[in-house]
Amino acid sequence: MRRAALPGTALLLAALGGTAHATDTDDLLAALKRARTLAARGQAEVTVLFPPRAVPTRAANALPVVAARPALLARNFNVVRAGSDPVAGRDATRFDLTPKVGGAGHWSLWVDRAWNVPLAFEERRADGTLVRRAAFLKVNAAPVKVAAAVPAIPAGLRAAVIGALPGLRFPAGFAPVAVRSRAAGGAEVTLSDGLNVLALVVAPQDVRAAPGVASRRVGKVFVWLVGNLPDDTLRAALAGVRRASADTLGTFAGPGDSNP
Structure with missing residues (x-):
C-alpha cells in the first residue's frame, strides 16, 4: 500500500516540478530583445528636454533606440508591471523601472500586448521631472523587421x-x-x-x-x-x-x- 506523501514533501515536489513563472523583469527583457529584430512603424512624437534644445519636440516614423543592456538592467533596476494603457489605439502594458541605488533616471516603457515591442517610453529625473518622451500617435498595421544588435563590452x-x-x-x-x-x-x-x-x-x-x-x-x-x-x-x-x-x-x- 502506497504511503501518502507528507505535506511538506508534497509542497517541495510541487515547487521543484512546477513551471517557473516569468518575472516582470523577464517579460520586459523579452520585449526589449524582440525589439532588436522587430519594431513598430508609424507616426511618433519625440520630445528631448535634456540636453536642452531650441525645438525639443519632433516628428518621427519610429521610436529612438533605447540603449538597453539586459545584464546591467536586471542588476540595477526594480521593474514593476504597472497596468495597461492604450498607445496609438493599441493595448499596451506599462513597465515602470526604478534604480535600486543612486539618483539615476527613472523609466517607463509601454509594450504592445500583441506584438511585444515598445510603443512608447519616458525618462524622468529622480524628482519626476521629464527628460525624454517618445510615443507613437499612429502605428502601421504590422511591425517591420529590423537589426539592432547590442555591442559587446570590450574585455578589460x-x-x-x-x-x-x-x-x-x-x-x-x-x-x-x-x-x-x-x-x-x-x-x-x-x-x-x-x-x-x-x-x-x-x-x-x-x-x-x-x-x-x-x-x-x-x-x-x-x-x-x-x-x-x-x-x-x-x-x-x-x-x-x-x-x-x-x-x-x-x-x-x-x-x-x-x-x-
Whole structure:
C-alpha cells in the first residue's frame, strides 16, 4: 500500500516540478530583445528636454533606440508591471523601472500586448521631472523587421578606464561599456546602468558649464562627465581623479558584435 506523501514533501515536489513563472523583469527583457529584430512603424512624437534644445519636440516614423543592456538592467533596476494603457489605439502594458541605488533616471516603457515591442517610453529625473518622451500617435498595421544588435563590452575596459583615470569613482550602478575616439582629440567612454547613459570624456579643451555637466582640469587635459544625474553626483565621480590620459583607451574604440 502506497504511503501518502507528507505535506511538506508534497509542497517541495510541487515547487521543484512546477513551471517557473516569468518575472516582470523577464517579460520586459523579452520585449526589449524582440525589439532588436522587430519594431513598430508609424507616426511618433519625440520630445528631448535634456540636453536642452531650441525645438525639443519632433516628428518621427519610429521610436529612438533605447540603449538597453539586459545584464546591467536586471542588476540595477526594480521593474514593476504597472497596468495597461492604450498607445496609438493599441493595448499596451506599462513597465515602470526604478534604480535600486543612486539618483539615476527613472523609466517607463509601454509594450504592445500583441506584438511585444515598445510603443512608447519616458525618462524622468529622480524628482519626476521629464527628460525624454517618445510615443507613437499612429502605428502601421504590422511591425517591420529590423537589426539592432547590442555591442559587446570590450574585455578589460573597466580596468583600462581606471588605469587612464586613477581616482575615478563610477556613479552607483554605472559601468563602462564602450569607447570612441573624438575627432577633436581625446576619447569618450560610454557609461551605462542598463538604460541610462553617461558620457565620460577626456579632452584637450574644457566644456561649458551646464546642468548635468561636470568638468575639471587634470594636468594638461580636461575630464567631463555628462548625463542625467544630480550635479553633485557627477562632480563627486571626478573629484578624486589624480591624472588623466586617453592614450590607452583608443585600443578599445570600435563596436562589438554581441550582447553582454
